[in-house]
Amino acid sequence: MTLPNLPDLPLTGVRIVDFSRVLAGPFCTALLSDLGADVIKIEPPGGDDYRAVGPFADGESGLFAAMNRNKRSIVIDLKTVAGRELAQTLCAGADVVVENFRPGVADKLGIGYAELGERNPALVYASVSGFGQTGPESHRPAYDIILQAMCGLMDATGSPDGPPTLIGESVSDVVSGLFASWGVLAALLSREKTGKGTHVDVSMFDATLSLSATLVARFAATGIAPQRVGNRHSSSAPFGAFRAQDGFYVVAVLNNRLFDTFAQAIGEPHLSSDPRYADDATRCVHEAALRACVEAWSAQRSVAEVNRILGAAGIPVAPIRNVQQALESDQATFRGLLTDVPRANGVASHTRRLPSQPVKFSAYDGNRVTAAPQLGEHTAEILHTFGLDAARIAGLRMQGVFGRDGAAAGSAQFAHSDALNKETDHA
Structure with missing residues (x-):
């Protein structure tokens, strides 16, 4: 299936060759493809490992479909x-x-920056790896749980009297x-000015610590590692999750003025004059x-009633939803966070819901959202684009370039293999 022609998007005309697999690299290129990059x-030959990871819908991996939307696949x-x-x-x-x-x-493998950059x-x-291209840990393989453990996220998550907790994503x-x-x-923008490319070295270790912006800031200011506080804020109160009659809700009260309003809203105005609750520090x-x-x-009161009362008073409040409730909300629907697209088999009545990057651009229409490719689906199409004729492609197939079974035919069936990954373990 050839990708449809679409109106110009911010990255239309940018061509990306993507050797990455599983999650971090494919998510990077999915974001760029949403904005028009080819x-x-x-x-x-065995395909990206994510093709074999559930959940599955009609034999297709939901994770692979989401992280490889809009792309063209070639087997090499x-x-x-x-x-x-x-x-x-x-x-x-x-x-x-x-x-x-x-x-x-x-x-x-002959596709490193030194060789390709010279040509x-x-x-x-862009290289995405567990610990970057340099440093004493750079040789280590890494998965999400390893980085959450090593970067302090697990230690900072969970109840104070409970174990370190893995974040649910x-x-x-x-x-x-x-x-x-x-x-x-950033590198493409720089190239517009200098004409020169560059090697973008992304370390999952560095990125995870950078994500932990407030944890890092607290440590930098105090020299003390932040401690787990559970479902509450470490330096404000009431700020966290609370129990209602039929579930849980969250409130965020960050200053004295808002606390006064909150105390009035819950029918306890005396709290504002209680010295224990005079400011954020004493409230904590x-x-x-x-x-x-x-x-x-x-x-x-029910969660709905709590939200109605506090919301009417101007208190930041929300019910605790699951992912389904969030994605099926009126707000998510209006913003178009999921798009129904035809499955890769091309049958219009068969659709799959796919995400896209969330940023809106006033000068452009919506993002591109098309199905992830079948294994090797676009091999011939891509090679024709680069000037290879049918005879040359047939010769490459005979040499085993597309795998022993000639996966370039675009079959959706493939035999999962870990052979390459023994050498190219994730990150």
Whole structure:
């Protein structure tokens, strides 16, 4: 299936060759593809590992579909000499290359920055790895849970008397992909001025610590690691999650004026004159007593009633939703956070809901949102774009460039293999 022609978007005309797999790298290139970049996804004969990771819908991975929307897939076996040469040809005609091999692996495969940058000095080359291209930990493989553990996120999450807690999202992977897309855009802007490309080195370790902006700021100011505080703010109260009659809600009271209004709204105006609650610092010291007072009021009311009363008073308040409730809300629907698109089989009646990048641009229409490709679906189309004729493509197939089974035919079926990943373990 050829991607449809669309009106100009901010990145229309930018060509990206994407060697990455699983999450951080593919999320980076998905964000860029949403804005019009032509992303050529190079996969090994066994395909990106995410193709085999559930949940599945009609045999297709939901995770792979979301992280590889809008892209074109070509199968190239980088363990073959002809495959490496073909990959180098594609990179020579690219604006951007993205990879998330362990440091040194891309060089062994002939697609490292040193070699590709020499051939194409204007190339922007982004590497996403667990600990970056340099440093004593740079050789280590990394997954999201490893980074959450090593960067203090787990230690800072959970109840004070409970264990360190994993955040319910692969935040290290996601924020690394986000920083990688940011780095690529900055490098492209610089290239407009200088004509020169650069190597963008994204470390998941660095990115995760940068995501922890307030934790890092607190440590930088005090020299003390922040402690777990559970579902409340570390330096303001009442600021956190509270129990109502039929569930939980959150409030955010950040100053004395708002606290006075809050005390009036819950029918306890005397709280404003109680010396225990004179300011943020004293309210935090006596948070348990204040919480008991607040929940004595809200335990007699539904979450909806609590939100109605506090919302009418101008207090920042919200129900605690699950992801389904959030995505099916009127606000999410209005903002278009999910789009129904035809599945890769092209049957219009069969659709899949896909996300897209969230930023709106007044000068452009909505983002591009198209289905993720089948394995090798666009191999011939891509190679024709680079000037290879049918005979040349057939010759490459005979050399095993597209895998033993000639995956370039675009079949959706593939045999999952860890052979390449033994050398190119994630990040």
